[in-house]
Amino acid sequence: MSDAISKVLGERLRTYRRRKNMTQEELAHRASFSTSFISDVERAEKSPTIESLVRITDALGITLEELFANTQAGKKTKEAETISSIIGKIHNLPPQELQSVNQMVDLLLGFRRK
Numbered sequence: 001m002s003d004a005i006s007k008v009l010g011e012r013l014r015t016y017r018r019r020k021n022m023t024q025e026e027l028a029h030r031a032s033f034s035t036s037f038i039s040d041v042e043r044a045e046k047s048p049t050i051e052s053l054v055r056i057t058d059a060l061g062i063t064l065e066e067l068f069a070n071t072q073a074g075k076k077t078k079e080a081e082t083i084s085s086i087i088g089k090i091h092n093l094p095p096q097e098l099q100s101v102n103q104m105v106d107l108l109l110g111f112r113r114k
Contacts, residue, residue, distance in 0.1 A: 005079060006044040012067055014042045016060050030059035050090070050102050064091065 017027050024042070028035040032055065040046035041056070048056065057064055064087045068080050090101050 003044065005083070006047050009048075009067070010042040010044040013038075013056060013060075016062055016067070017042075020060060022060070027056070027059055031055040050087075050098065050105075 017024070022030075024038045025035050027033075028038045031038070031052075033052070037046065038056075041048050041052075053064060053067070057067055065084060068083045068087065090098060093101065
């Protein structure tokens with residue numbers, strides 16, 4: 001995940017968490033993560049997997065689409081549109097297929113970094 005996307009993602013997660021009057025500890029508990037992981041994601045120190053994002057958004061009571069939707073006058077950025085499109089394609093996959101997609105994404109990103 002690019003640094004810019006990680007930063008926006010972290011900011012949005014923090015915003016939704018605060019709107020729900022939830023602490024990082026509460027969110028971590030509800031999503032079955034450590035508090036430090038939630039903190040790292042919010043500060044863009046770590047990039048969560050799709051499965052992690054699903055657990056976090058479920059704990060927040062929002063959808064992935066809501067998380068990635070652009071809040072400025074209903075317009076989506078090109079990056080947000082692409083992310084929403086990807087999520088739409090994989091959202092209802094069975095867990096095993098979702099894990100396979102996640103592994104393929106990790107491989108693709110690994111090749112890109114070399």
